[in-house]
Amino acid sequence: MKILIIEDETELAKSISEYLSGENYLCEFASTYNDAMNKIEFFSYDCILLDIMLPDGNGLTILEELKRQNKQDGVIIISAKNALDDKISGLQLGADDYLTKPFHLSELMARIYSIIRRKQFNNSNVIKQNELQIDLLAKTVSINNKTIVLTKKEFDLLIYFVGNKNKVISKSTLAEHLSGDFADMLDNHDFVYAHVKNLKKKLYDAGCEHYLKTVYGTGYKWESN
Amino acid sequence: MKPLLSRTTKPFIIYVLIILVISIPVYYFVVDAIWKGELDEHNTTIARKTAYEFNNLKLSDAALEKSIALWNQIQPGTDIEKIPFNHVKKDMFFTVEKQKTFASKPEIERYRCLKKVIYIHHAPYLFTVETNIEESQETVAAIALITVFFFVLIVVGLLFLNKKLSTSIWKPFRHTLDQLKTFNLNNQTKIEFDNTDISEFEELNQSLSKLIEHNISVFKTQKEFTENASHELQTPLAILKNKLDILLQDEDLTEKQYQITEEMNKALTRSSRINKNLLLLAKIDNSQFDNTEIIYFDRLLHQSMEILQEHFELKNISVNENISSSVKVNGNSSLTEVLINNLILNAIRHTPPDGSISVTLTDSLFEIANSGTEKLNTDLLFKRFSKLSADHSGSGLGLAIISEICKFHQWKINYTFENNTHIFSVMI
Numbered sequence: 001m002k003i004l005i006i007e008d009e010t011e012l013a014k015s016i017s018e019y020l021s022g023e024n025y026l027c028e029f030a031s032t033y034n035d036a037m038n039k040i041e042f043f044s045y046d047c048i049l050l051d052i053m054l055p056d057g058n059g060l061t062i063l064e065e066l067k068r069q070n071k072q073d074g075v076i077i078i079s080a081k082n083a084l085d086d087k088i089s090g091l092q093l094g095a096d097d098y099l100t101k102p103f104h105l106s107e108l109m110a111r112i113y114s115i116i117r118r119k120q121f122n123n124s125n126v127i128k129q130n131e132l133q134i135d136l137l138a139k140t141v142s143i144n145n146k147t148i149v150l151t152k153k154e155f156d157l158l159i160y161f162v163g164n165k166n167k168v169i170s171k172s173t174l175a176e177h178l179s180g181d182f183a184d185m186l187d188n189h190d191f192v193y194a195h196v197k198n199l200k201k202k203l204y205d206a207g208c209e210h211y212l213k214t215v216y217g218t219g220y221k222w223e224s225n
Numbered sequence: 226m227k228p229l230l231s232r233t234t235k236p237f238i239i240y241v242l243i244i245l246v247i248s249i250p251v252y253y254f255v256v257d258a259i260w261k262g263e264l265d266e267h268n269t270t271i272a273r274k275t276a277y278e279f280n281n282l283k284l285s286d287a288a289l290e291k292s293i294a295l296w297n298q299i300q301p302g303t304d305i306e307k308i309p310f311n312h313v314k315k316d317m318f319f320t321v322e323k324q325k326t327f328a329s330k331p332e333i334e335r336y337r338c339l340k341k342v343i344y345i346h347h348a349p350y351l352f353t354v355e356t357n358i359e360e361s362q363e364t365v366a367a368i369a370l371i372t373v374f375f376f377v378l379i380v381v382g383l384l385f386l387n388k389k390l391s392t393s394i395w396k397p398f399r400h401t402l403d404q405l406k407t408f409n410l411n412n413q414t415k416i417e418f419d420n421t422d423i424s425e426f427e428e429l430n431q432s433l434s435k436l437i438e439h440n441i442s443v444f445k446t447q448k449e450f451t452e453n454a455s456h457e458l459q460t461p462l463a464i465l466k467n468k469l470d471i472l473l474q475d476e477d478l479t480e481k482q483y484q485i486t487e488e489m490n491k492a493l494t495r496s497s498r499i500n501k502n503l504l505l506l507a508k509i510d511n512s513q514f515d516n517t518e519i520i521y522f523d524r525l526l527h528q529s530m531e532i533l534q535e536h537f538e539l540k541n542i543s544v545n546e547n548i549s550s551s552v553k554v555n556g557n558s559s560l561t562e563v564l565i566n567n568l569i570l571n572a573i574r575h576t577p578p579d580g581s582i583s584v585t586l587t588d589s590l591f592e593i594a595n596s597g598t599e600k601l602n603t604d605l606l607f608k609r610f611s612k613l614s615a616d617h618s619g620s621g622l623g624l625a626i627i628s629e630i631c632k633f634h635q636w637k638i639n640y641t642f643e644n645n646t647h648i649f650s651v652m653i
Contacts, residue, residue, distance in 0.1 A: 015467035080459035102497050105470040138396035168473045172490045216483040
């Protein structure tokens with residue numbers, strides 16, 4: 001899986017690439033508009049992470065260029081601007097997703113995962129891991145060919161974990177993922193614990209192995225080979 | 226509300242009415258005085274002419290006496306009377322009113338009289354003559370009638386002219402107004418005013434153009450500033466957050482170190498939230514939100530309640546909903562969503578476990594009440610970064626944002642504490 005990170009902030013680009021490395025992800029960088037334009041002209045990527053504020057140009061122009069060349073690369077806009085106008089114009093120009101800084105790397109990884117899934121395995125959107133089978137389109141989960149019923153939040157969590165295989169994810173990160181903007185306004189993050197506990201129980205009861213591990217008391221990790 | 230022209234018309238008409246009413250007695254006195262003057266002149270002429278004619282007849286004294294007696298009998302309204310020399314007086318002019326003697330109906334007639342001494346055959350005679358003049362009430366009535374007629378003419382003319390003028394003269398003004406109504410600072414579309422040859426309107430258009438240009442440029446700078454500030458602050462926060470995520474993946478991490486990164490994570494989330502909230506406040510202050518959407522208030526409320534349902538359950542809070550259906554208001558829906566979420570979250574945070582929250586929505590009121598123990602400090606309530614409780618997890622901006630959103634929509638927010646219940650009510 002080739003990923004192009006178009007980002008002028010080198011520290012950010014380094015962190016992203018470090019987090020994404022392993023799990024088949026190969027990262028390339030472009031820190032300027034011109035650099036990015038050259039790269040997309042000669043190569044194609046599974047996913048492009050695009051910062052729209054670049055020192056020598058606007059990232060939205062890169063999107064236009066991609067569209068003009070009819071490239072099928074998945075694009076996630078990463079922006080510090082939380083402006084609705086930008087979001088709308090970005091998505092209209094063909095971006096697949098929009099993430100506002102600051103974000104968690106696990107959130108980014110989960111979104112990259114689902115975009116690559118969508119782009120590459122068009123109709124067979126099924127993730128398999130031994131006895132576990134997840135159908136992303138139908139939003140169903142089955143274990144040993146037996147369907148189990150998950151709530152929307154539990155399904156969402158499962159995809160998040162699977163998209164962040166072998167990574168430790170903290171409870172506060174999950175709280176942000178689940179409740180969006182107002183996670184920190186709530187006193188405690190017990191609701192995360194409740195959802196994870198239910199998910200674990202449902203998977204285990206249906207005969208699934210313990211892929212979801214608790215780390216350091218409050219962190220979680222989806223282990224798979 | 227009345228159009229400007231009708232406002233000026235009314236005082237004009239009242240002014241004309243007053244002037245015309247005053248003019249009625251003035252006209253009467255003037256006409257009466259002219260009339261009397263003319264009649265006095267006429268009476269004097271008759272007296273002189275009579276004396277001249279008698280002298281010209283060259284009658285004997287006896288014949289003269291007879292002629293005068295005859296004159297007095299057949300000449301109505303005049304009387305000649307011999308007077309001694311020592312009774313000679315100055316001419317007297319006066320008006321009398323008396324009953325008409327020969328008419329079938331009794332009618333008051335007005336007469337202008339002259340008593341003048343004339344000399345016939347060098348002897349003094351008192352000549353009295355009365356001439357009928359128009360009765361005063363008839364004159365006044367005629368003048369009043371004519372005045373009313375002219376008044377009606379003026380009013381009809383004025384209204385007609387007003388109607389004509391308001392469509393033509395005010396046309397450039399109306400155009401300017403239409404342009405202003407469609408102007409939206411958010412879209413920053415330039416406004417082109419029509420050329421007009423009326424100096425006031427031209428001046429108005431020029432001032433408006435200047436004002437709008439200035440506003441657009443200020444708006445742009447402010448918008449750029451908030452966006453740049455956002456960029457500058459969000460990027461280092463993003464770097465920190467991402468570094469922590471990477472640190473978390475370190476296999477040699479101890480549980481203590483993990484707890485520290487988790488605390489840092491929470492603090493970072495809070496600071497990025499404060500940053501986002503400050504930007505939101507700046508944006509509301511700069512009116513960067515469109516307020517012309519139709520908001521389906523009840524739908525937004527149901528949506529928020531559903532999302533936050535699990536948090537009610539987690540704290541075992543009983544919820545009492547009283548939400549009217551199809552409550553529609555004008556404003557900005559994303560800001561309204563923020564308002565609703567903030568108010569409900571606020572209530573959840575400050576409700577003790579096993580407490581209760583009640584949510585009420587009617588066509589004009591949105592109210593959230595939650596159980597509590599102590600009244601909040603109303604002076605600090607809606608101030609930015611004011612600490613109302615010992616709990617430090619909030620950004621300190623939630624209520625300030627609520628208040629700004631209410632101001633933006635021109636809604637009124639109110640806080641009361643009754644029967645151990647905090648009540649926040651928004652008049653929408």
